Amino acid sequence: MKNKNNLKLISVLHYVCAGCFAVVGILAFPFITALTFGSAEIMKDPNRVPNPSESLDSWGAIFGISALYILWWIGAIALFLAGTYLRKRKARTFCMIVAAIECLLFIPLGTVLGVFTIISLNKNSSTE
Secondary structure (H helix, E strand, C coil): CHHHHHHHHHHHHHHHHHHHHHHHHHHHHHHHHHHHHHCCHHHHCCCCCCCHHHHHHHHHHHHHHHHHHHHHHHHHHHHHHHHHHHHHCCCHHHHHHHHHHHHHHCCCHHHHHHHHHHHHHHCHHHCC
């Protein structure tokens, strides 16, 4: 019974963490993109013709920021799904993988949440 309540609390915390990720994804990434391209040499003098290496640098920034943005949203969706699966007590392996990734990437709060998720899921009462 106690582990069931712990899993409910951890699932709520996963929802909160996913919501924070979504807010940061909505608000911060446009500013990061604007700062990246606002400080580029190509943007400083619009009349200057860029050489090919500067053009490649800007395309690299575009692809890098796009990849980071996509990975950020995949992380937010994974956290939301982990919260949903923890509440329903399903997909234990998926939740363990998400918790391990949380431990590694989202220091310090993700580490605490990931460790408690792994501990709660390793108890025998969580599989019943």
